[in-house]
Amino acid sequence: MPGLVPLVEAAFAPLFDQLRPGAPALVRVSQRADYQVDGALPLAKALGRPPREVAEEVLAKAWEGDLAALCEKAEVAGPGFINLTVSAEAMAAQLAVLRPGASGLGAPRPDRTLRVVVDYGGPNAAKQMHVGHLRSSIIGDAIVRMLEAVGHEVVRENHIGDWGANFGMLVEHLVDLGEDRAAHELAMGDLEGFYQAARAAYEADPGFAERARARVVMLQSGEPGTMALWRSLVDASVNHFDQDFHRLGVKLSRDDVVGESYYNPMLDRVVSELSEAGLLVESDGALCVFPPGFANRDGAPLPLIVRNSAGGYTYAATDLAAVRDRTERLRADLVVYVVGLPQSQHLAMVFEVARMAGWLTRGEQLVHVGFGNVLGPDGKMFRTRQGGTVKLSELLAEAEERARSVVVGRTGGTAQDLAGDVDEVVRAVGTGAIKYADLSTDRVRDYRFDWDRMLSLDGNTAPYIQYAHARVLSIFRRAGEATRLAERSGDFLPPADPEERELAKALLSFGEAFADAVDGFAPHKLCGYLFDLASQFTRFYEKCPVLNAPAADLVRSRLALCAATGAVLATGLDLLGIQAPERM
RNA sequence: GCCCCCGUAGCUCAGUGGACAGAGCGGCCGCCUUCUAAGCGGAUGGUCGCAGGUUCGAACCCUGCCGGGGGCGCCA
Numbered sequence: 001m002p003g004l005v006p007l008v009e010a011a012f013a014p015l016f017d018q019l020r021p022g023a024p025a026l027v028r029v030s031q032r033a034d035y036q037v038d039g040a041l042p043l044a045k046a047l048g049r050p051p052r053e054v055a056e057e058v059l060a061k062a063w064e065g066d067l068a069a070l071c072e073k074a075e076v077a078g079p080g081f082i083n084l085t086v087s088a089e090a091m092a093a094q095l096a097v098l099r100p101g102a103s104g105l106g107a108p109r110p111d112r113t114l115r116v117v118v119d120y121g122g123p124n125a126a127k128q129m130h131v132g133h134l135r136s137s138i139i140g141d142a143i144v145r146m147l148e149a150v151g152h153e154v155v156r157e158n159h160i161g162d163w164g165a166n167f168g169m170l171v172e173h174l175v176d177l178g179e180d181r182a183a184h185e186l187a188m189g190d191l192e193g194f195y196q197a198a199r200a201a202y203e204a205d206p207g208f209a210e211r212a213r214a215r216v217v218m219l220q221s222g223e224p225g226t227m228a229l230w231r232s233l234v235d236a237s238v239n240h241f242d243q244d245f246h247r248l249g250v251k252l253s254r255d256d257v258v259g260e261s262y263y264n265p266m267l268d269r270v271v272s273e274l275s276e277a278g279l280l281v282e283s284d285g286a287l288c289v290f291p292p293g294f295a296n297r298d299g300a301p302l303p304l305i306v307r308n309s310a311g312g313y314t315y316a317a318t319d320l321a322a323v324r325d326r327t328e329r330l331r332a333d334l335v336v337y338v339v340g341l342p343q344s345q346h347l348a349m350v351f352e353v354a355r356m357a358g359w360l361t362r363g364e365q366l367v368h369v370g371f372g373n374v375l376g377p378d379g380k381m382f383r384t385r386q387g388g389t390v391k392l393s394e395l396l397a398e399a400e401e402r403a404r405s406v407v408v409g410r411t412g413g414t415a416q417d418l419a420g421d422v423d424e425v426v427r428a429v430g431t432g433a434i435k436y437a438d439l440s441t442d443r444v445r446d447y448r449f450d451w452d453r454m455l456s457l458d459g460n461t462a463p464y465i466q467y468a469h470a471r472v473l474s475i476f477r478r479a480g481e482a483t484r485l486a487e488r489s490g491d492f493l494p495p496a497d498p499e500e501r502e503l504a505k506a507l508l509s510f511g512e513a514f515a516d517a518v519d520g521f522a523p524h525k526l527c528g529y530l531f532d533l534a535s536q537f538t539r540f541y542e543k544c545p546v547l548n549a550p551a552a553d554l555v556r557s558r559l560a561l562c563a564a565t566g567a568v569l570a571t572g573l574d575l576l577g578i579q580a581p582e583r584m
Numbered sequence: 585g586c587c588c589c590c591g592u593a594g595c596u597c598a599g600u601g602g603a604c605a606g607a608g609c610g611g612c613c614g615c616c617u618u619c620u621a622a623g624c625g626g627a628u629g630g631u632c633g634c635a636g637g638u639u640c641g642a643a644c645c646c647u648g649c650c651g652g653g654g655g656c657g658c659c660a
Contacts, residue, residue, distance in 0.1 A: 026602080028602090030603095031603090031606095032603080036602090036603090038602055038603095041602065041640075041641080042601095042602090042640090044640085045639090045640065051640080077603080078602095078603045079602085079603075079640075079641080080640095081602080081603065124660080161660060163660095164659075164660065165659075165660095166659085166660090260660085283657075283658095284657075284658075285658085286657070286658050288657075288658090294587085294656085295586060295587075295656080296586085296656055296657065297585070297586075297656055297657095298585085298586090299585080299586065300657095302587095302656070302657070303657055303658085304657090305657055305658050307658090308657090308658040309658060310658080312658090314658070314659085314660080315659080315660045316660095318660090340654095341588080341589065341654070341655095342588095342654055342655060343655090343660095344588060344589080344654090344655080345587075345588070345654095345655055345656070346655090346660095348588090370589085372589080372590085372653085372654095373653085373654090406622080407622090440597085440598095441596085441597060441598085442597085442598085444589065444590080445589085445590065445597085446589095446590080446653075448596070448597095450596080452609095453596070453608090453609075456608090456609080456622090457622040457623080458608070458609070458622085458623085459596090459607080459608035459609060460596095460597080460598085460607075460608060461608090463622075464608095464622085464623095467620080467622060467623085470620075471619085471620055471623090474619070474620055475619050475620095477619095478619055479619085524597095524598080525598095528598060528599095528607090531607085531608090532607090535607090538623065538624070539624070539625090541619080541620095541623085541624090542615095542621095542623075542624050542625085543624085545618075545619070546619060547619050548618065548619070562619095583620090584620080584622075
C-alpha cells in the first residue's frame with residue numbers, strides 16, 4: 001500500500017512494542033520536518049527514564065533497521081520528539097507505487113468485509129423534498145461511497161415516511177379531488193400543495209376530519225380500495241424523490257425505498273418478542289419499554305412507547321422492527337443511521353432496547369451518524385424570502401443558474417473552450433458546490449448555506465478543487481497525449497523543488513485522510529485533504545513549469561506528478577459524490 | 585428541572601492530548617511575454633466562552649458556570 005506514514009509506522013511500531021507491549025509509536029505529519037514520532041514521551045514516563053534517552057535509543061534501532069532507506073535525516077528534538085525528513089528517492093519510489101482507483105492510491109483495506117446497512121432517514125411521502133433532506137442524502141451518499149471503496153458491502157435503505165395517520169387525510173383529499181385530477185396534480189409535482197390542501201380541509205371541515213379518521217382505520221385494516229389509493233399517493237411521491245435524487249447525483253433510487261409500511265407485518269412479532277424478553281410494561285394504556293438511563297421532565301424513567309393507548313404502533317416499533325429486519329434478514333454487521341441530531345435520544349433508546357432484547361448477538365453495531373441543521377446566510381433556519389421551505393428541485397435549479405453565470409461569465413470568453421459541454425460543467429459545478437459546502441464542515445454542526453461562498457473559486461470549495469483538476473487535464477490536452485497514471489508510474493524523479501516535494505507528500509497522504517474520513521463517518525476530513533492537495537498542486541503549477549521544464553526527464557516526472565494529482569482529485573471528489581469536469 | 589450538541593482570528597470553519605493554535609474570506613502590499621490570474625505570494629489579525637482540576641504536556645480529558653441550539657410519554 002502506498003503512503004509514507006505506514007512505512008514510518010512499520011519502522012517504529014515494533015520497537016516501541018518491544019520496550020513496552022502495546023506502546024504506540026504515534027506517527028504524525030510534522031510542521032518542523034516531514035513526520036514526527038511522539039511515542040517516546042509517554043513511554044519514558046511509563047519506564048521511568050528520561051524521554052530523550054528513550055527517543056535516542058528507539059531512533060538508533062530504527063536507523064539500523066529500515067529507516068535509513070527511508071529518511072535522509074532523523075533527529076531527536078525538544079523533550080523527546082523524533083523528527084524525520086524523508087529522502088527524495090524514497091518519495092519517488094512510493095509515488096511509483098500509486099495506481100488508479102481508491103485502493104491503488106492508498107485507501108485502507110479493513111481486515112474484515114462488513115455488511116453495512118445505511119439508513120437515510122427519508123422524506124415523507126406526499127411531501128416535497130426540501131433542504132432538510134439535503135444533508136441526509138448528501139452525507140449518506142458520501143458515506144456509502146467511502147464504505148464501498150474500502151470494500152464493504154453496502155445496502156442503502158431510504159426509510160421514507162409512507163405510513164401513519166396523515167394518510168387518512170391525504171387519501172380522503174385524493175377522493176375529494178377525484179382520482180384523475182389528483183393524479184394529474186401529483187404528477188405535476190405539487191406535492192406540497194396537495195398536502196397543504198388536505199391539511200387545510202382537515203382543520204377547517206369537521207366532516208372531512210371525521211372521514212379522514214375513518215379512512216385511517218380502513219387503511220390499517222388493509223381495505224383494498226383504500227390501499228390502492230394509498231399506493232398511488234406513495235408511488236407519485238417516490239417518482240418525485242427519484243427525480244430529485246437523480247438530479248442531485250446520489251446513489252439512491254426508487255429501488256432503495258424501504259418505507260415504514262414495509263415493517264407493518266413485523267410489528268406484532270416485535271412486540272411479542274419484547275414481551276417474551278420481559279421488557280414490555282403497560283403504562284397509561286400504552287405498551288412501553290423503559291431502558292435505563294433515560295429520564296423525563298420529572299426525573300421519572302422515560303419510556304420508549306411501542307404501542308400507544310389507542311392500540312396503534314408508533315415509529316419506535318417500526319424502528320425496532322427495522323433493527324430486527326436488518327440484523328436478521330440482511331445480516332448487517334453495522335447499521336448506520338444518517339439522521340438529524342434531534343433524533344439522537346430516540347435512536348439511543350431504540351439501540352438500547354434492541355440490545356436489551358438480545359437481538360444483537362453477533363456484535364452488530366448500530367451507529368447514529370447525526371447532523372445539524374441547514375441555516376440561511378442570516379444564521380437562521382434556511383427558508384425562502386417568503387418564509388416557506390425551500391424545495392430541493394428549486395434549490396438545484398438555482399445552483400445551476402448561479403453556476404452558469406460564474407462559468408460563462410469568466411474572463412470574457414474562454415468559456416468557448418467548453419464547447420458543447422457547458423451544461424454538463426454547469427451541472428457539475430452547481431451541484432458540486434452545494435454538496436461540498438455541506439460535506440466540508442463537521443456534520444454535527446449546523447451549516448450555513450451561502451451561495452457566494454460555496455461557488456467561490458477561492459477557499460475550501462468544490463469549484464476550487466474542480467478547477468485544480470481541470471488545470472491538470474489542461475496540461476495533458478496541451479501535451480497532446482492521453483497519459484494515464486499506470487503508464488507514468490516509472491517516471492518519477494526524486495522531487496527536488498520544494499513545491500514538488502510538498503505535492504508529493506500530499507499525494508502520499510491520501511490513505512490517512514481517507515481512513516480518518518471513513519472511520520469517523522466524517523467526509524469533511526476528506527474534503528480538507530482534497531483542498532490541501534489542490535492548494536499544493538496550484539503552488540506547484542505556479543512555480544514549476546511542466547511542459548516547459550528544462551529537461552525531458554523532468555517533463556516526464558512532472559507530468560507523472562500531474563497525472564497522480566488528477567487521479568487523486570478525481571477519486572476523492574467521486575468518493576464525495578462530486579463530479580470532476582475535464583474543463584472549466 | 586434533566587439530558588444532548590455547539591462556543592477557536594472581524595466573518596465562515598479546520599485542529600479534540602504532544603513542541604510557538606491553522607486555513608479561507610474581508611481589509612492592506614505585491615505578482616500575468618511563458619502549461620486556465622476562476623490563480624499565487626506577503627504582511628496583519630486569536631485571553632481557543634469563563635473558572636478550577638488531571639497530566640511531563642490541555643483548544644482537546646474531568647468538574648462547575650455562562651451563552652446559543654435541540655430533546656425530554658402516546659406525531660414521525
